[in-house]
Amino acid sequence: MTVRESGNATRVEGSSLSETIRRDVEANIMSGLWAPGERIPSEQEFMAQYHCSRMTVNRVLSRLSERGLILRRRKAGSFVAPPRQDSAMFLEIRDFAREAAGQGRPYRHEILLRRIEKLSEVRALSLRLVPGLPVLRVLCLHVLDDQPQAYEDRVISLEKVKAVREETFEAVPPGTWLLGHVPWTEARHTIRAINADATLAGILGIPERDACLVLNRRTWHQAEFVTDVDITYPGEGHELTGQFSSTTGQVVSLDVPHR
Amino acid sequence: MTVRESGNATRVEGSSLSETIRRDVEANIMSGLWAPGERIPSEQEFMAQYHCSRMTVNRVLSRLSERGLILRRRKAGSFVAPPRQDSAMFLEIRDFAREAAGQGRPYRHEILLRRIEKLSEVRALSLRLVPGLPVLRVLCLHVLDDQPQAYEDRVISLEKVKAVREETFEAVPPGTWLLGHVPWTEARHTIRAINADATLAGILGIPERDACLVLNRRTWHQAEFVTDVDITYPGEGHELTGQFSSTTGQVVSLDVPHR
DNA sequence: CCTATTTTTATGTCTATACGAAATCAGAAG
DNA sequence: CTTCTGATTTCGTATAGACATAAAAATAGG
Numbered sequence: 011m012t013v014r015e016s017g018n019a020t021r022v023e024g025s026s027l028s029e030t031i032r033r034d035v036e037a038n039i040m041s042g043l044w045a046p047g048e049r050i051p052s053e054q055e056f057m058a059q060y061h062c063s064r065m066t067v068n069r070v071l072s073r074l075s076e077r078g079l080i081l082r083r084r085k086a087g088s089f090v091a092p093p094r095q096d097s098a099m100f101l102e103i104r105d106f107a108r109e110a111a112g113q114g115r116p117y118r119h120e121i122l123l124r125r126i127e128k129l130s131e132v133r134a135l136s137l138r139l140v141p142g143l144p145v146l147r148v149l150c151l152h153v154l155d156d157q158p159q160a161y162e163d164r165v166i167s168l169e170k171v172k173a174v175r176e177e178t179f180e181a182v183p184p185g186t187w188l189l190g191h192v193p194w195t196e197a198r199h200t201i202r203a204i205n206a207d208a209t210l211a212g213i214l215g216i217p218e219r220d221a222c223l224v225l226n227r228r229t230w231h232q233a234e235f236v237t238d239v240d241i242t243y244p245g246e247g248h249e250l251t252g253q254f255s256s257t258t259g260q261v262v263s264l265d266v267p268h269r
Numbered sequence: 270m271t272v273r274e275s276g277n278a279t280r281v282e283g284s285s286l287s288e289t290i291r292r293d294v295e296a297n298i299m300s301g302l303w304a305p306g307e308r309i310p311s312e313q314e315f316m317a318q319y320h321c322s323r324m325t326v327n328r329v330l331s332r333l334s335e336r337g338l339i340l341r342r343r344k345a346g347s348f349v350a351p352p353r354q355d356s357a358m359f360l361e362i363r364d365f366a367r368e369a370a371g372q373g374r375p376y377r378h379e380i381l382l383r384r385i386e387k388l389s390e391v392r393a394l395s396l397r398l399v400p401g402l403p404v405l406r407v408l409c410l411h412v413l414d415d416q417p418q419a420y421e422d423r424v425i426s427l428e429k430v431k432a433v434r435e436e437t438f439e440a441v442p443p444g445t446w447l448l449g450h451v452p453w454t455e456a457r458h459t460i461r462a463i464n465a466d467a468t469l470a471g472i473l474g475i476p477e478r479d480a481c482l483v484l485n486r487r488t489w490h491q492a493e494f495v496t497d498v499d500i501t502y503p504g505e506g507h508e509l510t511g512q513f514s515s516t517t518g519q520v521v522s523l524d525v526p527h528r
Numbered sequence: 529c530c531t532a533t534t535t536t537t538a539t540g541t542c543t544a545t546a547c548g549a550a551a552t553c554a555g556a557a558g
Numbered sequence: 559c560t561t562c563t564g565a566t567t568t569c570g571t572a573t574a575g576a577c578a579t580a581a582a583a584a585t586a587g588g
Contacts (some may be wrong), residue, residue, distance in 0.1 A: 073335065113516035249460065540580095
């Protein structure tokens, strides 16, 4: 078997050997050099590469496994874990389509606008990016039981997500598509309440001034901007829920019930 | 030095030795037997108690340290970590008083009601508790710059939090007091938007029908109910923000700006 | 009494080895 | 071709020993 060369051979920067190995492995995963699902070197191969004992390698890989970055299977080896969807998905909308299918309710989404734009000054300032960055702007309405469920206003970096140029989002809504196509390392969520103006009330089919919940989600990968989205839920009938455990610090459940 | 007897001496239930030690230590911390800041047995003492090698103990304690449950200091020993405030505090309101002091702005809170009640049927159903449970009901208004910042409607379990009978919350608001006095293991947050009714609008000093952000937070300790609170933020001027890293899964920052 | 130095101690890291367990792979049997 | 079986690989866990490191504690010096 050919040993994949790791992207970084430099080491020992005032840190321990196991720390060096951990950093290297983590860098190879986060950079995408080692793709999700791909097999990483075995303990024996790491031993040879770093000239150390198996226990040292084992400590590193076991810890990475506990943190959910890799999956380990006896005899098979260690594999890069698929992107985590737990805390990742926190405060993300559910997959409307799948949820609707599970309940046997008619769901559809409508692409109201799909256009290549330059990032506006206001948005650029807010995102700490340069204005004029080429982005794909998508406006999307999620409809369940012929009732508007959410209105989505999104920009996607065309530099970072090149494949999005070919995607019409007619089959799959933008949020779902992105989750399956782009990894992320940082996400920032902001939630606020607004009174619906005339335009929004018209789109969502609610009275003007009705309270709406707005979830803003910004995602980065390796410090590079990926997407920025405002998802507006109409009226008082929507909730965002997150459950935590203090020991694991992880989200246990996630819910967006529609009453 | 006297070795504190761990609460559970039973072990080996189809799991490994290190798993047994981890479970025991974790149980002693989560149950409160070993209080935050308290020193836990040294590696040598664990070796004697479990008749195992130091490496085995070291693996367990190192991992617990990585997870943030204990703090380890050379020569000093290992200590139960203080309750984590990162993911714990996620979506919790900031400490109004401290924030105000940092900005030199006049903050105060008003206790509108403090009364021992029996848990209502509606709330009991929602919390999956029996109606009639004795609770302390507290209504509190947070005021900054003479502007109402948040309205808090809370119940606290008198069975679980006995010390709360003596607390008037005149010096410290209920949320801050609870954080310092009661550990938690599970927390559930729900966020929704509502239109302010006449009563709420009056309390918060905003026009009727204005959109408000409502944060509901329920906390448990060891499957026992601790507290349930609705915090209502007035108008469109408040946001809840959480930042995540996909590698650590932890909240990096937290913000409730008032514009 | 205060300060500087040495000692002691608990943790941090690493090695080499060992046995166990599980899953894959290959080969044998049907 | 399918199924069973056994061998091999890889990870899981544990041991005993070693040296390093940081910091508290004890000691010596001013």
